[in-house]
Amino acid sequence: xxxxxxxxxxxxxxxxxxxxxxxxxxxxxxxxxxxxxxxxxxxxxxxxxxxxxxxxxxxxxxxxxxxxxxxxxxxxxxxxxxxxxxxxxxxxxxxxxxxxxxxxxxxxxxxxxxxxxxxxxxxxxxxxxxxxxxxxxxxxxxxxxxxxxxxxxxxxxxxxxxxxxxxxxxxxxxxxxxxxxxxxxxxxxxxxxxxxxxxxxxxxxxxxxxxxxxxxxxxxxxxxxxxxxxxxxxxxxxxxxxxxxxxxxxxxxxxxxxxxxxxxxxxxxxxxxxxxxxxxxxxxxxxxxxxxxxxxxxxxxxxxx
Amino acid sequence: xxxxxxxxxxxxxxxxxxxxxxxxxxxxxxxxxxxxxxxxxxxxxxxxxxxxxxxxxxxxxxxxxxxxxxxxxxxxxxxxxxxxxxxxxxxxxxxxxxxxxxxxxxxxxxxxxxxxxxxxxxxxxxxxxxxxxxxxxxxxxxxxxxxxxxxxxxxxxxxxxxxxxxxxxxxxxxxxxxxxxxxxxxxxxxxxxxxxxxxxxxxxxxxxxxxxxxxxxxxxxxxxxxxxxxxxxxxxxxxxxxxxxxxxxxxxxxxxxxxxxxxxxxxxxxxxxxxxx
Numbered sequence: 001x002x003x004x005x006x007x008x009x010x011x012x013x014x015x016x017x018x019x020x021x022x023x024x025x026x027x028x029x030x031x032x033x034x035x036x037x038x039x040x041x042x043x044x045x046x047x048x049x050x051x052x053x054x055x056x057x058x059x060x061x062x063x064x065x066x067x068x069x070x071x072x073x074x075x076x077x078x079x080x081x082x083x084x085x086x087x088x089x090x091x092x093x094x095x096x097x098x099x100x101x102x103x104x105x106x107x108x109x110x111x112x113x114x115x116x117x118x119x120x121x122x123x124x125x126x127x128x129x130x131x132x133x134x135x136x137x138x139x140x141x142x143x144x145x146x147x148x149x150x151x152x153x154x155x156x157x158x159x160x161x162x163x164x165x166x167x168x169x170x171x172x173x174x175x176x177x178x179x180x181x182x183x184x185x186x187x188x189x190x191x192x193x194x195x196x197x198x199x200x201x202x203x204x205x206x207x208x209x210x211x212x213x214x215x216x217x218x219x220x221x222x223x224x225x226x227x228x229x230x231x232x233x234x235x236x237x238x239x240x241x242x243x244x245x246x247x248x249x250x251x252x253x254x255x256x257x258x259x260x261x262x263x264x265x266x267x268x269x270x271x272x273x274x275x276x277x278x279x280x281x282x283x284x285x286x287x288x289x290x291x292x293x294x295x296x297x298x299x300x301x302x303x304x305x
Numbered sequence: 306x307x308x309x310x311x312x313x314x315x316x317x318x319x320x321x322x323x324x325x326x327x328x329x330x331x332x333x334x335x336x337x338x339x340x341x342x343x344x345x346x347x348x349x350x351x352x353x354x355x356x357x358x359x360x361x362x363x364x365x366x367x368x369x370x371x372x373x374x375x376x377x378x379x380x381x382x383x384x385x386x387x388x389x390x391x392x393x394x395x396x397x398x399x400x401x402x403x404x405x406x407x408x409x410x411x412x413x414x415x416x417x418x419x420x421x422x423x424x425x426x427x428x429x430x431x432x433x434x435x436x437x438x439x440x441x442x443x444x445x446x447x448x449x450x451x452x453x454x455x456x457x458x459x460x461x462x463x464x465x466x467x468x469x470x471x472x473x474x475x476x477x478x479x480x481x482x483x484x485x486x487x488x489x490x491x492x493x494x495x496x497x498x499x500x501x502x503x504x505x506x507x508x509x510x511x512x513x514x515x516x517x518x519x520x521x522x523x524x525x526x527x528x529x530x531x532x533x534x535x536x537x538x539x540x541x542x543x544x545x546x547x548x549x550x551x552x553x554x555x556x557x558x559x560x561x562x563x564x565x566x567x568x569x570x571x572x573x574x575x576x577x578x579x580x581x582x
Contacts, residue, residue, distance in 0.1 A: 017582070054425045057582050076328045076427045084425035090418035092342065099345040106338030107426040109328070151422075 005068030006031050007159050007190040008053065013062035015048050015214075022048040024214030026062070035184070035191040037205030039198065039292070041302045045214040046194035047087060050163045053192070054084055067159060080109060083152035087163040087194075089144055093137040097128050097147060100136060101154050108155035118154050125180065126150035142173035149180060160184060162193040166200060178203060198293045208292065212300035222292050229257075229298055230290030231269030238264045238285045250281060257298045268294055328427050331435075335428040339436030358401065358448035362393045363455045369393075369516055370459070380518060383547065390456030391546050392515035394470060395477065395538040397452055398445040399510055402478040405441040406485015407498050410576075414489065420580055430577040434569070438482040445478025446471040453546065466545035473545065476561050477538040483568035490575035514539045534564045 008030035015023040051057035055075030064071040066078040101119045123129045126146040166174040210218045259266040370386030377385040413419040513535035537557035
């Protein structure tokens with residue numbers, strides 16, 4: 001094993017389920033020590049990608065190396081070094097918090113003498129130390145999610161896969177989890193986090209890879225992506241739909257991308273407009289800073305939250 | 306948050322991953338991990354598990370042993386209730402192994418997604434199947450003795466050979482739990498188990514020499530019984546308990562081992578197909 005190898009290396013990965021191609025020539029490299037946000041709408045292939053990385057799915061084509069080791073040939077060794085937090089809560093409801101963690105400390109080969117300390121540490125991460133003896137079925141949604149994350153960290157992995165870590169949770173709980181996840185990054189744990197929440201990616205990820213139809217369509221820091229694809233300013237026009245269509249074709253004629261959101265059209269990179277062009281478009285209702293969401297919509301034509 | 310140090314420690318430990326244990330193709334560590342989970346569940350559910358495992362054979366013993374026993378008298382020189390007490394060991398082992406293998410495994414794979422969680426850790430399907438089956442086998446070995454204890458309470462003579470019964474129960478329990486795990490991996494839904502219970506388990510349980518000797522059956526049926534693993538379990542238990550062990554019992558052990566090995570392969574193959582795509 002070499003420290004020079006990227007934590008995750010995927011080249012040309014393809015995964016088909018019958019007629020459906022869930023992952024379609026995916027290239028993705030995650031260097032050591034960063035948090036990479038894998039951003040995409042539902043059905044973009046994020047979860048399938050995660051399963052390829054745990055060896056629970058086998059790619060039909062392409063090359064995958066994790067921590068320098070080939071997948072799926074050495075998948076077991078990789079799984080020993082990596083922590084996985086699944087999208088679907090698969091905690092053992094009948095067991096206590098402590099038992100859930102203790103089972104995984106065993107499965108992750110934590111040495112006998114260190115197991116108890118590892119379980120205690122994980123309970124600390126989940127902030128559930130005072131709930132050690134509580135059965136999972138009695139925990140709140142936020143507590144369960146924290147435990148799910150802590151379970152993937154019980155063996156102190158250097159690489160963590162987080163599959164939609166806050167999906168379906170209310171905003172307050174989501175923020176709680178964010179501080180837990182950003183702790184990981186501060187501590188140098190390499191993290192691949194899939195999400196369909198723009199804000200989550202913007203706040204937590206050092207870099208984002210935008211995924212659509214089984215491929216990565218753009219990659220960079222949120223700032224770079226916005227600058228490259230959405231410019232410095234967006235102007236938004238609210239108008240009846242005929243006028244919106246007119247605005248869209250006008251902007252298109254000027255070589256600018258637009259984005260339709262309900263009753264409005266956003267014109268991206270509007271800072272590039274000349275005075276004369278501005279006059280033709282008419283005064284916008286809102287001028288705002290571009291977001292990663294704008295980038296996403298422009299690149300894929302799909303919306304994410 | 307009180308986790309500052311803890312995750313930092315974690316990251317520190319992680320950077321020393323060269324010292325991480327090298328994993329091998331088949332290991333006992335994950336098997337023990339799965340047992341650890343079963344033990345935690347057992348600690349919670351042992352009263353109901355034990356109740357079912359003790360009361361059910363008692364009912365069979367009372368109903369058949371004393372009911373039929375009053376009209377039958379002796380079979381092959383044994384009192385009928387002794388004949389049944391030894392036979393019902395196999396029934397208990399069949400139910401614990403096969404029901405556990407079918408229902409527990411199906412629910413954990415399909416509804417609770419426990420196996421998805423485990424396979425994301427360094428656990429392979431072979432280890433998972435081995436762990437689940439051997440746990441059920443151990444339960445079958447222990448609870449399989451219940452009918453003998455009940456039998457003793459009702460007058461069966463204790464014998465040294467009875468000490469072999471947990472081992473026979475373990476082997477047969479392993480076989481049937483692997484059968485159950487295999488079935489759980491090939492059925493489309495949990496309702497399909499009805500066909501297996503009625504169509505496969507009931508005949509196995511009745512035509513095994515449990516309640517009546519198989520050589521009383523038509524020739525084809527007694528030949529068929531020889532292919533029933535439960536028959537070999539019944540024979541081994543009776544020979545052990547009644548002090549009749551001989552070379553011929555090696556055949557029974559051999560048949561049970563052969564079935565177990567075959568079913569292990571089938572169970573692993575089909576579970577892998579269900580869990581890894």
